[in-house]
Amino acid sequence: MSKKRILVIDDEEDFCFFIKQNLEKNGGFAVTYTTDPDKGIRIAQKELPDLILLDIIMPKKTGIKVLEVLKQDKKTMLIPIIMLTAVEDNQTKLKASHYYSEDYIVKPVTYALLKAKIDEVLSRCR
DSSP states (O other): OOOOEEEOOSSSSHHHHHHHHHHTHHHHHHEEEEEEEEHHHHHHHHOOOSSEEOOOOOOSOOHHHHHHHHHTTTTTTTTTTEESSSSHHHHHHHHHHHHHEEEEEESSSSHHHHHHHHHHHHHHHO
């Protein structure tokens, strides 16, 4: 069985590296990441990952805008997206749910919780 592919779009390089290391070593996933939201959109359109972990606060383009673009694109609209962010206000959560994010996790997050949420979303969406 091939590994599930996860794309992480987050402007914090260290956080991306930490998530990649943990999910590849302990979760058995193949992880790609970028700190550039526009590059993240292009990677998603080209590689069609099984799941995307998406931050909200990023330079150039917010995660909500990235979510909107991906969910309006026929190629990427069915890719499950988990918002993974430090933003915990209800208005932002509502915006994310409006554009069909599958889950919303507030940082900091433990690896165990992140892995459980990823497994749950993947089992529900595929």
